[in-house]
Amino acid sequence: MNSSPTRRRRLARVAAAVGCALGVAGLLTATASPAGADTSQFKGVNWADPRDNYAADEVVPSGLSKSDSYATTHAKATAVIGQFQARLGANTVRLPVNPTTVNGPFWNSYTGAIDAAAAKGFKVVLGYWESAAAKDGRIDDTAAFDAMWNRITAKYAAVGAVYFEPMNEPFGYSSQEWRDVAANWLAARPAVPRNRVFVGGTGYSEDVKPVCADSRLDGTYLALHQYGFWHKDWTSPRQWADDLRARIGTCASRTVLDEFGAEMTSGLDYNGPVNGSYEVAYLQAATDTLRSLGMGSVYWPGLRTGDSYSLTTLSGSGTDLTLNVTNPSGADRLRWGWGGGSTPTPTDGVLRGAGSNRCLDVPGASRANGTSPTLWDCNGGVNQRWAHTAAQELRVYDTKCLDAEAGGGTEARLVIWDCNGGANQKWTFQSNGTVTNGRSGLCLDVTGEATANGSAVGFWHCNGKPNQVWRRS
Structure with a gap:
């Protein structure tokens, strides 16, 4: 995916013609459900080069650098x-590769990102992107392409967390040629x-x-793409759902x-009414369909600096990197598509006390x-x-959790601690705005109904009362 407006317009023209045909087919076959899926284990995001993954030189995902050592890349990728994982609930990342990245010295550093993701328990999908010079939907240099994949598979064929996507968007080939x-x-x-x-x-x-x-491709997974800008005239979720099902077939x-x-x-509320927005209709239909079919997905992009589609923005320096969610309702829809909770709710932001209008700090x-x-x-x-x-944790800095120390009763001390999955680190947001602890059932409470800066927070x-009511924003 190239998120530049020029390519989006070109893709929209091409896809509109195909999409119309597929949409008609979808309307004719809307009552037929595709076969039951077993791909729901893929809950992913793309991590992309801010310039675009179509690159003649090395592809460098946002936050990384060609000058980084393996150790630095590993540390940045770990962050x-x-x-x-913590902010979006992802377990899969799709990373770009090309011959310049893999066949040259940068590969020694870039493998740090792959290894860090695998160490975090992530599935890693490595996909080949052609050079920006041609961008014709065909392999640029077969010899360099083969050398690249031979080097990648020699290192990672035996690593179960790593998956291989021979080519991204092979639009320059006929169906027979590509197969x-x-x-x-x-x-x-x-x-x-093959799996x-x-x-x-x-x-x-x-x-x-x-x-x-x-049949020559039996046993492999199939990678599908669909974007809302392909049909800006479609403002009905049914149109988008039928289109997606038609592209999947059985x-x-x-x-x-x-x-x-x-x-x-742009501030769109993807949990709200469509109100004539093709994008809201599209994303609601896509995530509803994914959830219904039990299909996995990899959002474009989880992180790409400068891309208005990016679910997160990057801040920090060196290896101390922080992601902030750009649109909580979009993140909700992503988790919904992955089979998440029955009511999409924001998961990342400040906790503002209703009684004080100050934040948990x-x-x-x-x-x-x-x-x-x-x-x-x-x-x-x-x-x-x-x-x-x-997991119902309240995480700060990604690795620290809000923790009820000691016995978890009213005398317990509220602290941050390394996340460990304990019941004392689980929190439930109630419909009245209170937040209850998983072990004690007591409410998060500002001691003595205080409102000043530095006021203690406990249980x-x-x-x-207002000192127990919290708003997320």
């Missing part, structure tokens, strides 16, 4: 991947397990049915939507275990940003 290329890629690498290969659909990876039907059991995305910086931005949070004027700092994870029997 970014950890926040994809031949993919079949030859598999035949040349028999040591690569760790993603074969893109035809065209802009927009139709997986021909690839699915080719192949849901092998298909992963490994590129889809929408504007995240880690004093001095301390990262030390045992530090007790207090109230402070809201400033949006990393020490005030709490991610409510799928008390739930009473619904």
Whole structure:
């Protein structure tokens, strides 16, 4: 995916023609459900080069640098991947590769990102992107392409966390040509397990049915792309859902939507009414369909600096990197598509006390275990940003959790501590705005109903008073 306006317009023209045909087919077959899926284990985001993954030189995802050592890349990637996990609930990352990246010296550093993701328990999808010079949907240099994949698979074929996508968006090939290329890629690498290969659909990876039907490609996953800008005239979720199902056919059991995305910086509420927005209709339909079919997906992009579709923005320096969610409702829809909770809710932001209008704050931005949070004027700092994870943790700095020390009763001390999955680190947001602890059932409470900066925060029997009511924003 190139998120530049020029290519988006070109893609929209091409995809509109294909999409119209697929949309008609979808309307004719809307009652037929694709086969039951087993791809829901992929809950992912793309991590992309801010210039675009179509590059003649090395591809360098946002936050990394060609001058970084392996250790520095590993540390940076650990920070970014950890926040994809904590803030978005992801377990998969799709990373770009090209011959310049892999066949040259940068590979020794770049493997740090792959290894860091795998060490975090992530699935890593490596996809080939052609050079910006041609951008014709065909392999630029077959010899360099083969050398690249041989080097990648020699290192990672035996690493179960790593998956291989021979080519991103092979739109320059006919259906038969592309299927031949993919079949030859598999035949040349028999040591690569087929269930760790993603074969893109035809065209802009927009139709997986021909690839699915080719027996030479049996056992592989299928990579599908769909974007809202392909049909700005479609403002009905049904149109988008029918289009997506038509592109999948009966192949849901092998298909992963490994590129889809929408504007995240324009303030759209993806949990609200459509109100004539093709983007809201599209993203709601995509995530509803994914959830219904049990299909995995990889959002474009989880992080790409300068891309208005990016679900996060990057701040910090060196290896101390922080991600902030650009649109909580968009993140909610992503988790919904992955089979998340029945009511999409924001998971990342400040916790503002209703009685004081001040925020839950880690004093001095301390990262030390045992530090007790207090109230402070809201400033949006990393020490005030709490991610409510799928595991019901309230995480700050990604690795620290809000923790009820000691026995968890009214005498317990509230601190930050290394996340460990204990019941004393689990928190439930109630409909009245109170926040209850998983072990004690007591409510997060500003001691003595205080409102000043530095006021202590602890626990008390739930009473619904303003000093126990918290708003996320």
